[in-house]
Amino acid sequence: MKTSLILATAATLGLSLMGEDAKADGHAPVCGLNTGQAATGEPIKVGGINGNAPPGDFSGGTDGAAAYFDCVNANGGINGRPIDYLVENDQWNPELAGQVATKLVKDEGVVALVGNGSVVEMAVNAPLYAAEDVMVMASGCAISECYESSHIVSTNQGPLPSGIGALKFAIEELGATNAACIGFNIPNNGGWACDWMNEYMSSKGLQGTSILMDPTAVDLNSVYLQALAEGVDTILLMLPAGPAIGLLKVAEEQGGREMFKWVSPTPLYEPGVGEVLGDYWSDHLYINIELNTFDSDGADNQNWVKVMDTYGKDDDRRDTFSQSGYISAKFFVDALLDLDADRIDRPSVTKAIQNIVGVESDLLCDPYYVGVADRHMPNHSGRMVVFKDGGFELMRDCYDIDTNYLEPILAQETALGLD
Amino acid sequence: MDPLQKTSTWIGVALLALTVLILPMVLGALWIKVLTSAAIFALAASGVALVYAQLGLINLAQIALIGVGGWIALRLNYATDLPVTLLVIIAGGLTGVIGALFALPALRMRGLYLALVTLMVAALAQIFFNAFQFPNGGEGFWGVAQKSADAVRRPGFAQSDTAYFRYVMIALGVAFMLIGLHKSSAPGRAWAMIRQSEANAMAAGINVTFFKLWAFALSGFLAGTSGALLAGALGQLDARSFLAGEGILLFALAVVGGVFSWLGAIVAGLLYKLLPAIFNDLGLSADIAMIIFGAALMHAIMTAPEGIAGQIMGAFKKGGSDD
Numbered sequence: 001m002k003t004s005l006i007l008a009t010a011a012t013l014g015l016s017l018m019g020e021d022a023k024a025d026g027h028a029p030v031c032g033l034n035t036g037q038a039a040t041g042e043p044i045k046v047g048g049i050n051g052n053a054p055p056g057d058f059s060g061g062t063d064g065a066a067a068y069f070d071c072v073n074a075n076g077g078i079n080g081r082p083i084d085y086l087v088e089n090d091q092w093n094p095e096l097a098g099q100v101a102t103k104l105v106k107d108e109g110v111v112a113l114v115g116n117g118s119v120v121e122m123a124v125n126a127p128l129y130a131a132e133d134v135m136v137m138a139s140g141c142a143i144s145e146c147y148e149s150s151h152i153v154s155t156n157q158g159p160l161p162s163g164i165g166a167l168k169f170a171i172e173e174l175g176a177t178n179a180a181c182i183g184f185n186i187p188n189n190g191g192w193a194c195d196w197m198n199e200y201m202s203s204k205g206l207q208g209t210s211i212l213m214d215p216t217a218v219d220l221n222s223v224y225l226q227a228l229a230e231g232v233d234t235i236l237l238m239l240p241a242g243p244a245i246g247l248l249k250v251a252e253e254q255g256g257r258e259m260f261k262w263v264s265p266t267p268l269y270e271p272g273v274g275e276v277l278g279d280y281w282s283d284h285l286y287i288n289i290e291l292n293t294f295d296s297d298g299a300d301n302q303n304w305v306k307v308m309d310t311y312g313k314d315d316d317r318r319d320t321f322s323q324s325g326y327i328s329a330k331f332f333v334d335a336l337l338d339l340d341a342d343r344i345d346r347p348s349v350t351k352a353i354q355n356i357v358g359v360e361s362d363l364l365c366d367p368y369y370v371g372v373a374d375r376h377m378p379n380h381s382g383r384m385v386v387f388k389d390g391g392f393e394l395m396r397d398c399y400d401i402d403t404n405y406l407e408p409i410l411a412q413e414t415a416l417g418l419d
Numbered sequence: 420m421d422p423l424q425k426t427s428t429w430i431g432v433a434l435l436a437l438t439v440l441i442l443p444m445v446l447g448a449l450w451i452k453v454l455t456s457a458a459i460f461a462l463a464a465s466g467v468a469l470v471y472a473q474l475g476l477i478n479l480a481q482i483a484l485i486g487v488g489g490w491i492a493l494r495l496n497y498a499t500d501l502p503v504t505l506l507v508i509i510a511g512g513l514t515g516v517i518g519a520l521f522a523l524p525a526l527r528m529r530g531l532y533l534a535l536v537t538l539m540v541a542a543l544a545q546i547f548f549n550a551f552q553f554p555n556g557g558e559g560f561w562g563v564a565q566k567s568a569d570a571v572r573r574p575g576f577a578q579s580d581t582a583y584f585r586y587v588m589i590a591l592g593v594a595f596m597l598i599g600l601h602k603s604s605a606p607g608r609a610w611a612m613i614r615q616s617e618a619n620a621m622a623a624g625i626n627v628t629f630f631k632l633w634a635f636a637l638s639g640f641l642a643g644t645s646g647a648l649l650a651g652a653l654g655q656l657d658a659r660s661f662l663a664g665e666g667i668l669l670f671a672l673a674v675v676g677g678v679f680s681w682l683g684a685i686v687a688g689l690l691y692k693l694l695p696a697i698f699n700d701l702g703l704s705a706d707i708a709m710i711i712f713g714a715a716l717m718h719a720i721m722t723a724p725e726g727i728a729g730q731i732m733g734a735f736k737k738g739g740s741d742d
Contacts, residue, residue: 091705094657099452099696102580106448120657123568127654144567186657187552191565214549216659 029306031071032078032333039077043084044111044336044344047104049125050140051118053091055184055215056240056267058117060317061139061156062087064304064325065115067311072333074311079341083333086110090121097121098128105132111349114332115139115325117156119189119240122146134346135353135370137332139324142240144188153353153376155324155331155368157290159183159193161380162265163238164200164401166288169384171204173395174261174286176234178207180227182247183238185212193238200403207232218243220250227260237264241319244268245276252280266290266382270319274390285387286395290379291323291363293394298362300327327363331356357416365398371416377409426735428599431681435592443581453696455584455652458591460485460669461688463645466638467670468678468687469598473610474634477534479666480521481642483544486661488514488646493554493656494562496571503574503651507590511644518639519632526631541663548658555655568655587648594641595681606633668712675715677726686727690715 046069050059066085073082086108088100097120104110105128113129116122117140129136129151138146141154157165163181170176181197183190194210201208209230213223224247227235237244244264251257263286271294277285292301304326308318316322335352336344358367365381384396413419443451467481492510495501501509525536557564577586601607609630612620617627650656672690677683690712695705719726725733 092659094653094655094660095456095692096696096699098653099449099456100699102452103447103449103700123655124653126567127570148567185549185552187555187557187563187565188567191552192567195565214546214658216545216549216662 027306029071029303029310031068031075031303031307032337033072033076035076036074037076039073039075039080039082041077041079041081041341043082044078045084045086045108046332047101047108047110047113048085048087048115049090049097049100049104049113049118049121050087050116051090051092051097051120053089053093055218055243056092056119057242057317058119058140058142058240058321059089060319060321061115061117061325061328063115063312063316063318064308064322064327065139065329066325067307067316068326068329068333070311071307072329078333078336078339078344081341081344085114087115090118092118092120094120094124097124101125101128105129105134109346110134111344111346112137112332112353114329116152117141117321117325119143119184119186122149122152123188126152132346133350135350137328137353137370139328140321142189143186144192147377148375150372150374151350153370153378155291155328155364155379156266156321157377157379157382159189159238159265160196160405161377161401161403162288162290162382163193163197163236164403165382165399166263166265166286166384167197167200167234167236168399168401169286169288169396170234170236170261170263171206174234174263176206176261176263178209178232179234179236180209180211180230180232181236181238182211182213182223182227184215186215190238196403196405197236197238200401203403218246220246223247224250224254224256228256232260234261234263237262237268239264239267241267241270241273245273248277248281248285257281257284262286264288266320268387269385269392270317273387277387279390282388282390283386287385287387287392288382289320289385290382291320291327293383293385293392294318294323296362300330300361300363304363323363327361327368330361331359331368334359358418365400367418369413369416369418371412373412375408375412377406380406380409427680427682427732430735431592431595435588439585439588443584448580449696449700451580451584452652453693455580455587456649457685457688457692458584458587459645459648459652459688460691461684462587462591462594462648463642464669464673464676464687464691465594465598465681465684466641467673468676468684469601469641470634470638471670471673472678473602473607473614474631475614476529476631476634477531477670478537478635478638479534479663479670480518480537480541480544481638481669482661482666483541483663484514484518484639484642485646485649486544486548486656486658487517488643489650489656489661490548490553490646491643492647492650493571496650497554497556497562497569503572507644507647507651510647511640514643514646515636515638515640518642519636522632522635526628538663538666541666545658545661545663548661552658553656571650571654573651583652587652590644590648594644595684598637598641598681601637606630610634671716672712675712675719675726677723677728677730679725680728680732682731683726683728 048062052059069083090097113136116138122145126149136152138154181194198208357369381400385392554562556569577583672687676686695708
């Protein structure tokens, strides 16, 4: 008996030391309790919904969250309980979005949803989340319901602050006076964001125009010609990466680089964009990024890289939404670790998420918070990069935007003591 | 009523009672939602089937008419405090009128040409929906604001998904009764005669144009009703859900299901909404359903002109005669 106890202690010590070595060499990611021991308790069900179908892929958020949860599960889980992360794809289909959310929330009984990224599901499911009192820590939001619902809080900014941030830079640094916002004709997406862009331009005594296109029949040539006809000097690409790159290609074919100042919100900030765009757009395409640069030295960014390298899949997206999914998942796990592992259920998790106030990360410019409110937009300060030599170069570090849309958000922050 | 029809009616009543009372107790929330969609599209498919079975006319614009019904229902939902059921009936009625108006210039055509005209109407509706969007609580005639959508009402007694499923199933039952009533009365006899020979029907004093329009109006009413029910089920409508091509798929599935009985419409609704959901739930691509639909259509055209429903009813008939 004594011998086996000594052997077991020695083995445990040896394994712990090996673990410490792996951590000490700086290559192992740091996740949750970081024990190096796999969690074996009763799984905690957590959901995630992404929208991955033409015309855009919003799966980066759930990819980043999934990798972080795997890492947490391999490192002690939530005080011994692993996270069972159930991910569904809404395929940009409102009916399917409603069905998969119902499955996760009602049939699977998830305690929360993390990493959601979609242009559809939040609009369909916001009432369901409120009725079932389940919180969604989204990561790739692009529609108004994401920011105007009681039970959805997104770590990414969405097109409104990111687009206006890009315009602010264009006005101050590039001399933009008349901008066209090119987006999808979806009232709570392109229509919503471009409407606020126009309001922002008016507030500066400048001109703004919305050019909204049918998402089911994208005709980029006609959109480009419409922008030419409008006589604008700046084009804001309020689009997912695919159609935005398509429009840049149309402009390239027609020698349109110098005819406009080209700015975009975050979707164009992708590692693969350099290969697709080539040298033509070098130094001519400015992008507002909603989180930090991919090569930032910040601890959370570096840990995101390690988590994705160690636990991510080869085909996982490694974009801003992936960073956003990772940090959403990290905030979620940190909140759950404060709970009694045996008493984790939906009400306790909802309360724990709503109690998140003022947590910080180098991936974000400002502290993150949730609180109890009828709208949430904790991230509204971004950075600006320029596309250069196949990569990106930081042009302006953290800066906020000034739009009436933020008034209730700023009031909330004051009430929470975050201003 | 012949014995087979009597059996079919009793089977229908029993099936309705079973689905309304038992299914919600044994199925999960996901499948209740899927079956609600299937029932809504079965209602629309019954309209396509009616026009094809009774007059031999192909209508590929049914999805567009569902969108029209949904648009009217949403507009009334935000503009008035009318009871939801009344609002659904008004949406159906107005869609029926619009369906008949669109059909009027096309009635001189038959076969492929009529099908093409209805397809063009569907394409027109697709452009309309994309350009003007669905009402979301905004001001003005179009009722669209660049913001999050306001809430869509459901009947007070059908607030939950389960209760709404029962509400839709009862609406489907009423629609089948309405179709049955038409088939067994003057319009049904007129349609049968027109299908045999328009010249003979005219000679017999039947107003061919009126009864053709009546069929299109009834089909439009069913589509409009299903659009209004869809708006209540989803809480909003999206232009991307009403693509012209979907009208072809719905017609094809109505043929696969069988256009001559209510059962065919149910099979069409299940194929259209349940099958892709099953594949999706199994982690398979929902596009596999398209391959199955293609094969099923070939099967229906080559060996089962009365569709799957015809085969099921045939089996009952055979069973009955064996006895």
